[in-house]
Amino acid sequence: MKGKAQLKLRPNVSVVLTDEARSRVLMFRRVDIAKGPFRWQFPQGGLKPRETPQQGLSRELREEIGTDAVEVLQRLPRPIAYLYPPEVLAQLAARHPAKAQFRGQEQYWFLARLTPGTDAIRFDHRPPEFDAYEWGTPAEALARVVPFKREAYREALTAFGLLPPEGG
Numbered sequence: 001m002k003g004k005a006q007l008k009l010r011p012n013v014s015v016v017l018t019d020e021a022r023s024r025v026l027m028f029r030r031v032d033i034a035k036g037p038f039r040w041q042f043p044q045g046g047l048k049p050r051e052t053p054q055q056g057l058s059r060e061l062r063e064e065i066g067t068d069a070v071e072v073l074q075r076l077p078r079p080i081a082y083l084y085p086p087e088v089l090a091q092l093a094a095r096h097p098a099k100a101q102f103r104g105q106e107q108y109w110f111l112a113r114l115t116p117g118t119d120a121i122r123f124d125h126r127p128p129e130f131d132a133y134e135w136g137t138p139a140e141a142l143a144r145v146v147p148f149k150r151e152a153y154r155e156a157l158t159a160f161g162l163l164p165p166e167g168g
Contacts, residue, residue: 007103009081013056014044014156015110017070019135022162026118027141028065028130040134040144042153044107046099053108064129066122070112076159079106082152109156138162 017026027040045060047053053075061068083104084092093100114120123130136144138157145153157163 007101009104009106010099010102011047011079012044012105012107013047013053013060013110014042014107015057015061015070015112016042016138016156016160016162017112017114018073018162020113022160023137024135025138025141025157025162026114026133027136027144029132029134031128031131037144038146040141041146041149042141043130044105046105047108053110056108057110057112063125065133066124067114067116067120069115069120071115072110072112074111074160076109076156079108080152080155081106082149085148088148107152107156109159111160111162 018024025042028043030039030041033039043060043064045056045064047056048059051059054072057072058068061070081104084102089100089103092102118133121133142150142153142157142163154163154166158165
């Protein structure tokens with residue numbers, strides 16, 4: 001594996017699915033984390049070569065929650081990056097060698113609303129990434145995401161106007 005300084009960021013998309021009032025967001029429970037409070041996240045995934053963020057968003061939604069029937073409400077103008085902690089880098093090297101070349105992710109963030117509602121959500125993609133979803137406030141979502149992603153989530157949720165600015 002390359003030294004950390006030589007590793008690059010993986011291009012990625014992430015989407016916050018919100019309700020009509022923009023007061024709640026959908027969180028999804030990961031199947032690959034057996035226990036603990038930080039099993040929840042927003043749909044996200046790596047971009048394929050030559051895939052635009054919008055194309056990646058549609059593909060990831062179909063793969064992860066079974067539908068890409070969304071109305072995109074907003075897209076952040078620049079990606080938000082986060083770095084993997086050393087233990088995650090080690091897990092990637094052991095379980096997903098192709099992903100071990102990256103030191104973190106650079107995410108293109110979208111805010112969207114499911115147009116058919118939650119009845120369209122399915123977890124039949126193989127292998128499944130999620131097995132449940134729950135509505136919660138943006139602050140609850142921030143508290144439930146794995147800590148190393150928390151600042152990226154805070155930045156995106158604040159930029160979308162779903163959380164107040166820190167100190168505000």
